[in-house]
Amino acid sequence: MAVQRLVRIRDVKSNDMQAILTIEYKCFKDPYPLSLLNRLHAMHPDGFLVAEAEGKIVGYVIGVLRWGATGHILAISTDPPYQRQGIASALMDNIISRLRAKGAKLVRLEVRRSNVGAQQFYLKLGFRQRGEVPYYYEDGEVAMTMDYKLD
Numbered sequence: 001m002a003v004q005r006l007v008r009i010r011d012v013k014s015n016d017m018q019a020i021l022t023i024e025y026k027c028f029k030d031p032y033p034l035s036l037l038n039r040l041h042a043m044h045p046d047g048f049l050v051a052e053a054e055g056k057i058v059g060y061v062i063g064v065l066r067w068g069a070t071g072h073i074l075a076i077s078t079d080p081p082y083q084r085q086g087i088a089s090a091l092m093d094n095i096i097s098r099l100r101a102k103g104a105k106l107v108r109l110e111v112r113r114s115n116v117g118a119q120q121f122y123l124k125l126g127f128r129q130r131g132e133v134p135y136y137y138e139d140g141e142v143a144m145t146m147d148y149k150l151d
């Protein structure tokens with residue numbers, strides 16, 4: 001049985017970036033560089049959230065409003081030892097509420113075709129598979145596009 005941990009979701013702060021970068025490197029073969037994380041924070045301070053448990057950063061999400069009424073999830077990760085404990089679900093609930101409050105009618109994202117675990121996660125949240133974008137990633141992998149309609 002998963003340990004229930006006390007998790008707090010809050011806005012990111014500049015001094016969280018090193019912890020976020022460490023999670024990026026653990027979770028992705030093409031991690032966002034620190035410069036991009038800092039730029040996204042500067043451009044979207046209220047679209048960048050972290051999950052804190054046991055006094056440390058254990059996950060984060062970046063979601064921004066684009067193209068009028070569409071929320072776009074740019075990144076989400078949970079530190080591996082903290083996965084399957086509801087942390088990314090809590091981050092998504094929060095960012096989707098914020099995007100809805102800003103006027104989003106739809107939330108969309110891209111995910112690697114090989115990343116079946118993340119696709120399962122999004123399907124569980126209510127996202128639907130929409131299509132594919134060939135060569136979306138730098139190594140040439142296809143992206144699956146998924147979306148979630150907000151009422």
Ligand SMILES: CC(C)(COP(=O)(O)OP(=O)(O)OC[C@H]1O[C@@H](n2cnc3c(N)ncnc32)[C@H](O)[C@@H]1OP(=O)(O)O)[C@@H](O)C(=O)NCCC(=O)NCCS
Nearest residue numbers: 027076077078083084085086087088089111117118120121
């Ligand atoms: C995908 C990811 C963000 C999920 O984070 P998480 O904190 O473990 O997610 P949650 O605990 O909230 O998962 C909720 C539910 O989603 C589903 N789910 C989550 N991860 C899954 C996986 N690897 N395989 C199958 N289903 C999964 C399960 O139904 C899970 O509920 P359960 O644990 O009771 O079965 C995490 O695995 C991760 O950081 N992966 C590496 C980075 C990544 O791929 N990000 C997405 C890029 S598009």
